[in-house]
Amino acid sequence: MDRIRRTSPLRVVLALLAAVLVPVLALAPAAGATPRADSVGEVAAALREGPVYVDPRAAGRLSGADAKDLTDxxxxxxxxxxxxxxxxxxxxxxxxxxQDLRAQVGDRGVYGVxxxxxFAAGADRSVMPQGRVNDLRRSAEGTGGDTKAKLDRFVDGATADARGDAPASWNGGTDRGMGGGYVLGALVVLLLLGAGGGFLVRGRARKRRAERERAELEKLRPVVDEDxxxxxxxxxxxGxxxxxxxxDDAMRADYTRAIDxxxxAKQKMDAARGPGEVRPVTESLEDGRFALATLEARRAGEPLPERRxxxxxxPRHGPSTEDVRWAPPGGTERTVPVCAADAARLRYGEEPMARTVDTPxxxxxxxxxxxxxxxxxxxxxxxxILPGLLAGTLLGSALGPWGYGDYGDGGFDGGFGDGGFGDGGGDDFGTGGFGDGGGFGGGDFGGGGF
Incomplete structure (x- = not known):
């Protein structure tokens, strides 16, 4: 009779690991490979995890070892x-x-691309003055065509002079720009899943996101409360x-709608847990202001206002009464809806009564x-319509195809080249687009670039 061979639990675990890891290793890229980014948003996601990202299509310009040295x-x-x-x-x-990269990363800092x-560089002015950014860019470009030497010099100057601290999201983050350790990653994932650690990882990610959203909401709260x-x-x-x-009944209906x-708006703001929940609050306020404007027209015996x-x-000025052509300092003209008082100010060459908010x-x-x-x-x-009203601004970029996802703070000037990078144009709020002194005139983000 054949002897029955006993298989230890360890042998079973190792066999299972091998069964899973063999196909993983066969399909995984070589160590040091970097996930390709197919959008600015994916580059921004990588930079929220670590300070350096190198697209694999540009790996010939900066090796994985050099990227790691910069990261360290x-x-x-x-x-x-x-x-x-x-x-x-x-x-x-x-x-x-x-600008788009800065908007989607959502952190103030010095950016080199x-x-x-x-090569382009820019910085939030609360982090580094525009002139200093331009000096660093020109100094980096003086090293010639070697990307490693260029970035080494730029990073040396930027880390020496920048104000502020590194984002907390880098702590324990994955430096995707340096490449991934796919073998080790697969082992870790398997072990975590085996021990129920997958739930822990997801829980921590949810907690970090919740904390971030709470911080963003608190930046918005004073403005919404003022409204x-x-x-x-x-x-x-x-009265x-x-x-x-x-x-009459029509007046009472308008008043009830305004009160409601x-x-x-108050109830929604009290219940808000993240920045995305602010939009319904201001939607309610906009609806209430129009109801109030309608009520006042009825009481005065005037024609009812058009819904604009x-x-x-x-927005606290109430519904607009007309559209006018307007340009910010140093920017291009665009058509914007304005109230009667601001329209009159513009006709007389005066500045409109703009809504201001706290910035650094x-x-x-x-x-x-x-x-x-x-x-x-x-x-x-x-x-x-808002992205068109704000074309070329940091807020306008944030309202583009990626919607209302990441909300940084501070404006951002800077870009690629004097008057544009390649065939790229400048921005609406800038003075000559990307280049020395370019970017958003009067904004928070200064620099020059491509």
Whole structure:
């Protein structure tokens, strides 16, 4: 009779691991390979995990070992310095590449981007003055065509002079720009899943996202609270009495709608847990202000107002009355909806009464304050037309095809080349597009580039 051979649990585990790992290893890229980015958003996601990203199509310009050295240098400095090395490809249009990348990363810092054989740099002005960014870029370009030498010099200067700290998301993040350890990664994933660790990883990711969203919401809360308070004061100012002899059903319906919108906005803001939940709040306020404008027209015996978007310069001004051509300092003209008071100011050559918000550089118009205000503005103006109103601004970029995903803080100037990179154009708020002194005039992000 044949003897029965006993198989130890360890042998079973090893056999299972081998069965899973063999096909994984057969399909995995070689160690040091980097996931290809097919959009600016994917590059931004990589930079939220680590300070350096190298697209595999541009790996000939910076090796994995050199990328690791840069990463170690930046992390050791604990400074917010971001580096991307990208191929000249359709998915990376140069015209607004640097601004779009900054908007989607969502962190203030110094940004350097190699695109093909060109180099661009920019920085939030709260992190580094525009002039210093230009000096660093020119110094880096003085090293010649060697990407390693160029980035080494740029990173040395940026880490020495940048203000602020590295983003917390780099702690324990995956430096995708340095390549992936696929074998080790597969083992770790298997072990985590075997021990139920997959749930722990997902739980930690959810917790980090929740913390980030809470922080973004707190940046928006003061602005939204100001709007709610202002609308409440408007309700008090009109002094409407539904029971007065001159009140009719239509007036009472308008007033009820305005009151309901006010209460709805307060309740939604109290319940909000992330920045995306701010948009319904400002939608309610916009609806309530139109109801209030309709009520006041009825009481005055005037024609009822047309349903229009709020005043572009400050939604608290109420519904717009006309569209005018307007250009920010140093930018191109665009058509914006404005209230009667701001239209009159513009006709007389005066500045409109713009809504200002807090930024690291003090109070600035909301369109210069960064993509964190995307959901706030989206509730007032809708996602369809607002990107056109804000074309070329950091907030306008955030309202593009990626929607209201990442909300950074601060504006950003800088780009590729004097007057554009390759065939890429400049931006609407800039002074000559990408280049020395280019970018968003008066914004927070300064620099020059491709």
């Amino acid at each position: 240098k930046i992390k050791k400095s604990d400074k917010p310095v971001f580096i991307a090395v990208l191929p000249k490809a359709r998915e990376f249009p140069p015209g607004n590449l640097l 190699v695109l093909g054989d060109r 709610i308070t202002a609308f409440g004061e408007e309700l008090d100012r009109i 409407f009495d539904p029971q007065a002899s001159g009140s 919108s006010y209460d709805d 978007m709020p005043c572009f310069f400050d 550089d003090g109070r600035r118009p909301y369109w210069e304050a960064g993509p964190v205000y995307g959901p706030w503005a989206g509730g007032y103006f809708g996602g369809g």
